[in-house]
Amino acid sequence: MLFPGDAGASQAVAIANEQERAPLFEGLLEYARKKRIPFHIPGHKRGKGMDPEFRNFVGDNVLSIDLINIAPVDDLHHPQGMIKEAQELAARAFGADRTFFSVQGTTGANLAMILAAVEPGDKILIPRNVHKSILTAIVLSGARPVFMEPEIDTERGVAHGVCLATVRRCLAEHPDVKAVLVVNPTYFGVCADLKGIAEAVHERGIPLLVDEAHGAHLYFHPELPMSAMEAGADAAATSMHKLGGSLTQSSVLNVRGDRISSDRVQAVLSMLTTTSTSYILLASLDAARRHLATRGRELLTRTLALAERARRAINAIPGLKCLGPEVIGDRSSSYDFDPTKLCITVTGLGITGAEVEILLREDYGIEVELSDLYNVLCLITPGDTEESVDRLVTALAKIAAVCFQKRPQREVVVRVPKMPPLAMSPREAFYARTETVPLFASEGRIMAEFLMVYPPGIPLLLPGERITAAILEYIREHMEAGLPVQGLEDPTLREVRVVSE
Ligand SMILES: Cc1ncc(COP(=O)(O)O)c(C=O)c1O
Structure with missing residues (x-):
């Protein structure tokens, strides 16, 4: 987004004016006002044929735009209106x-x-700590992943992004890769030198893809880290529903330049997408874009101030440390930082992040984004107020005080195991002949399914990896801490599917 006052100011003003419109949302409202007699799906027909309690709860306004791709409201699969x-x-x-x-x-x-x-057999460079959707795409596409090691933050027990030097080294070692994918920003707000990475990737004439699930807001405030499109990425998957203010499940895929064919993207997206697209979700995307493009700067200025207020207060609480901009330059993958993410390390309290999450929920009515063994993550967005932030800070201070007074301090040792080696391609393992064995007797076997903690949804084991004692121990620790380990066909997690020997 160009900001008024930046270079190209008159263009910025023209863009700002057109951004006041929300043609899809407005078009749906106009269609709803016509009150046409529907003889098409959805069969609830503006709520009249549905459970009355649900209808009353969601309201007739929402139901009036719960439409299907009838001609007057266009079609996501072949958009023309x-x-x-x-x-x-x-x-x-x-x-x-x-x-x-x-x-x-x-x-x-x-x-x-x-x-x-990418096509079947193509090599693609990806960090190992990616969301399961990326690895699902690897299995479905038949592409061969070459994993780049993310930088491990041993103080907090989290993985950050990959640094420019790692990307350059992997490109030199694998001159035949067909695409590179990075995650930026990370869940915890750390950003890589994306512009440098884009240049390095483009020197090879191949596209840079960015999983920008946690960066929708970056486009709308000049003090936030550089967005994927600004950095020169060829495509970015950007979660509008996470931090851009649209409804859950709605997202955007941005494409730039000609290293990736946008017509091909349209065709593939259409292959993967339901033919019954939700117009409520689509309208929320249109409205969220309007809101961010016209008021995002002002809203995010306030959000940044709230995040700063929270970070300062949390860092003053004995036993807590909140990741902040000081991480920039600390290690080579930390090039920039998104301060709206509060990654609060609780190791100083002698309890796990999961325990802090439960205390916040049960004693203070506060729900966090995620927790792990060592941290809790809280997100500050335009939906926050001074009151919500102060309640979080007060609750954390009370939890910290109790921990200091009542609990004998035990040393929390941060451990992050090495990722297991890949013994065969994820796709081969997923489609191989398999058998089930007890999870904790599976050391040395080749994994045939995904196992992860959700959130964040980054697999601890993925199809094709050889299971190690260290990763089994790490999984056991997560289960004992009550963290949401999931992904196996066996929901009790007793048995795991492995490749038959
Ligand atoms: C890095 C990352 N990529 C992709 C996704 C998937 O996003 P969605 O839940 O919108 O499908 C997530 C979800 O948490 C994520 O954290």
Whole structure:
């Protein structure tokens, strides 16, 4: 997004004016006002044929735009009217050549981005700590992943992004890769030198794909880290529903330049997307883009101030440390930082992040984004107020005080195991002949399914990896801490599917 006052100010003003419109949302409202007699799905027909309690709860307004792709309201699979216009306005807001709306979250956008960029057998460089949607795309596409080691933060027990030097080294070692994917920003707000990475990747004439699930807001405030489109990435899957203010499950896929064919992206996205797209989700994307493009700067200025207030107060609480901009330059993958993410390390309290999450929920009515063994993550957005932030800080201070007084301090040792080696491609392992064995007797076997903690959804084990004692111990620790370990066919997690020997 160009900001008034930046270079190209008159262009910025023209863009700002057009961004006041929300053609899809407005078009749906106009259609709803006509009160046409529907003889089409959805069969609830503006709520009249549905459970009355649900109808009353969600309200007739929402139900009046719960439509299907009838001619007057355009079709996401072949947009020619109001959806096309809404996507074009979004593209200008994001600085993309084309923006595609996804009603299947960033999972759908990630799948489409990868399946459009690589073919079966192609090599693709990806960090090992990616969301499962990326690895699902690897299995479905038949592409061969070459894993780049992310930088491990041993103080907090989290993985950050990959640094420029790692990308350059991997490109030199694998001159035949067909695409590179990075995650930026990370869940915890750390950003890589994305511009440098884009240049290095483009020197090879191949595209840079960005999983930008946690960066929708970056486009709308000049003090936030550089967005994927600004950095020169060829495609970015950006979760509008996470931090951009649209409804859950709605997301965008931004495409720029000609290293990736946008027509191919449209075709692949259409292959992967339900034919019954939710117009409520689509309208929320259109409205969220309008809101961010016209008021985002002002809203995010306030958000940044609230985040700063929270960070300062949390860092003053004995036993707590909140990751902040000091991380920049600390290690080579930390080039910039998104301060709206509060990654609070609780090791100084002698309890786990999961325990702090439960105390916040049960004693203070506060729900965090995620916790792990060592941290809790809280997100500050335009939906926050001084009151919500102060309640979080007060609750953390009380928890910390109790821990200091009542609990004998035990040393929390941060441990992050080495990722297990890949013994066969994820796709081969997923489609191989398999058998089940007890999870904790599976050391040395080749994994045939995913096992992860959700959130954040980054697999601890993925198909094709040889299971190690260290990773089994790490999984056991997560289970004992009550963290949400999931992904196996066996929901009790007793048995795991491995490749038959
Ligand atoms: C880095 C990352 N990528 C992709 C996704 C998937 O996004 P969605 O839930 O919108 O499908 C997530 C979800 O948490 C994520 O953290």
